[in-house]
Structures are given as structure tokens and as C-alpha cells.
Amino acid sequence: MISGAGNKTIKLNSSFNPKANVSAKDNADGNLTSKIKVTVQSIRRKRGPIH
Structure with missing residues (x-):
């Protein structure tokens, strides 16, 4: 079981x-x-909608 992971x-x-x-x-x-x-560190640095 993994606890504490989620969207931040x-x-x-x-x-x-x-x-x-x-x-x-x-x-x-x-x-x-x-x-x-x-394993993946994808950081979105701009505001606005995701395409």
C-alpha cells in the first residue's frame, strides 16, 4: 500500500x-x-490549460 501520494x-x-x-x-x-x-518528474512551469 502506498500512502500520501497524489496530485500536488x-x-x-x-x-x-x-x-x-x-x-x-x-x-x-x-x-x-x-x-x-x-521515475518521472514532469513539471509544468506555465499557467493555462494543458494541451
């Missing part, structure tokens, strides 16, 4: 840690939070 709104030019407040665990291995990897 970040102010322009502010810092962002994609793993902050995110945790992972399962019944077999227990706490897997340290094994979480961010």
Missing part, C-alpha cells in the same frame, strides 16, 4: 520533494518507504 499543487519557484509524506508497506516485507523511487 506547488507554487512557482518553490522547492518540492516528491517523496515527502509518502510511505509504502506490504504484509510480506513491512515498511518499504526507503525503496520508493521517483
Whole structure:
């Protein structure tokens, strides 16, 4: 189970840690939070509609 992941709104030019407040665990291995990897970091820097 992954907890805390979801859409985030970040102010322009502010810092962002994609793993902050995110945790992972399962019944077999227990706490897997340290094994979480961010594979895509797509940041949209302009306002307006997404096309």
C-alpha cells in the first residue's frame, strides 16, 4: 500500500520533494518507504490549460 501520494499543487519557484509524506508497506516485507523511487518528474512551469 502506498500512502500520501497524489496530485500536488506547488507554487512557482518553490522547492518540492516528491517523496515527502509518502510511505509504502506490504504484509510480506513491512515498511518499504526507503525503496520508493521517483521515475518521472514532469513539471509544468506555465499557467493555462494543458494541451
